Amino acid sequence: MTTIPRPAVFVRLALLASALCGAQPALSAEPAASAPAAQHVRAHASACTSCHGPSGRAPEGSTIASLAGRQQAELLAQLQAFRSGTRPATVMHQIARGYTDEQLAAIAAWFANVR
């Protein structure tokens, strides 16, 4: 019977886990404090591009609007109108509800900055 190696495996896993956890503070201590936030915005924005096109540029002939390079305030106003229900929608009212005001503002800014 090989009952001896098992605890050894657990010890190794525990060491690995603590090593990985220990590595996290080092990762979050990156020089640019805004870097993680920027990554989040990018991840949120990428949730929009399956419908609105790569980087928010809708393909020719698409019935879904382009978002790229539009005014941040205008995009944000639309997103807030979807979320509050003042602008009726097929899908955007549900999508907009998944984000906070701050996230919507950041996403709108991200698309506004696409050149």
Ligand code: HEC
């Ligand atoms: C499943 C497809 C889909 C996804 C994903 C999606 N949208 Fe939309 N979007 C639409 C459709 C369709 C409309 C038109 C309104 C409606 O019927 O919901 C729209 C409309 C909009 C409008 C208004 C455009 C205009 O000129 O009137 C904005 C702004 C917008 N979306 C932003 C976003 C953002 C930001 C995301 C990501 C957080 C996103 N959308 C994700 C499908 C999508």
